[in-house]
Amino acid sequence: MNIDRFIASRKELGLSQSELAEGICTQATLSRFENNGQVPNLKIVLKLCQKLNLPLSDLFSKVGFKYTETISKLNEIEFLLITCExxxxxxxxxxxxVKEVDASEICLRYLYLKGFLMALQKEKDTDVLFVFDQILLDNDLKETDIYRLLAYTGVGLVYMENKELEKAEYYFNKVLAQIYHYSIETTEDIWRVLHIVFQCGVFYSEINELEVSNALLEYAVLICSDNHVTYYLARAYFQLVLNSLKEDLASEIVLERLYDARAFAKINHNDKLLDSIAALEKQLLPEKEDAI
Incomplete structure (x- = not known):
């Protein structure tokens, strides 16, 4: 609540605390509000604002603006995360x-994004784990909460990058026990479930459990299809290409998946993935480069 705005209005009218409080509340109540931020009954605040000709909304507008601005930025950051920017x-x-907004969901979202960006940019492991621990140590979160599942995924990613695969598998297995049952209700749910499923698919490919990896990646494709989104299709198809190469599948299958990945990467303007696709195509079809 913007108490400074309230005090400024009182002083502009030349009213003392006692004069403003008269007939509404005690001077002590008003003093606790102005000096200590102890908000009295909302009806009292409304009457005080009416006496000051101050719209009640003016006391909340600053907080609302910060909240909206923060949400908007986090939306953009989350989209940049899934497009590898x-x-x-x-x-x-x-x-x-996040100190500007007193909302636990916003703080959890901030921590999840911060942790993954740090992990994917290879920042110090202990710093990354500390971020995810702040989510996992939140006693208000259920085991099935999406932010807990995202944190498990992030911790697993850190251990995978350090080739501590048994530790990584412990966390990815905790995710797999829950993610298939998670109810997708919002666009943000789609993004987060896809992020989890994709990262799990990458991990199980890393430990050569390709059947599990393929099932996860195909689940990601199904989520995209059912919800009419394309953000993870390119990445899922590209990982399926890498799995196909490990499985030594026919070149026709590999190239079909590679071209699917390229088509969706173009739609989503995922330039980094397009570079990776071009590099792999050059390896698979060196004669094409020679002909050019």
């Missing part, structure tokens, strides 16, 4: 201060 996302994240 990590540097842009990190730059935008530095502009967000």
């Amino acid at each position: 990590y540097e842009k996302a990190q730059s935008l994240l530095t502009q967000v201060s």
Whole structure:
């Protein structure tokens, strides 16, 4: 609540605390409100504002603006995360201060995005784990909460990058026990479930459990299809290409998946993935480069 705005209005009218409080509340109640932020009954606040000709909404407008601005930035950061624009996302994240907003869901979202951006940009492991621990140590979160599942995924990713695969598998298995049952209700749910499923697919490919990896990636494709989104289709198909190469599948299958990945990467303007696709195509079809 913007108490400074309230005090400024009282002083502009030349009213003392006692004069403003008269007939509404005690001077002590008003003093606790102005000096200590102890908000009295809302009816009292409304009457005080009416006496000051101050719209009640003016006391909340600043907080509402910060909340909206923060939500807007986090939406953009989350989209940049799923399109692999990590540097842009990190730059935008530095502009967000969760202290401006007293909302636990916003803080959890901030921590999840911060942790993954740090992990994917290979920042110090202990710093990354500390971020995810702040989510996992939140006693208000259920085991099935999406932010807890995202944190498990992030911790698993850190251990995978360090080739501590048994530790990584412990966390990814905790995710798999829950993610298939998670109810997708919002666009943000789609993004987060896809992020989890994709990262799990990458991990199980890393440990050569390709059947599990393929099932997860195909589940990601199904989620995209059912919800009419394309953000993860390119990445899922590209990982299926890498799995196909491990499985030594026919070149026709590999190239079909590669071209599917390229088509969706173009739709989503995922330039980094397009570079990876072009590099792999050059390896698979070196004669094409020679002909050019």
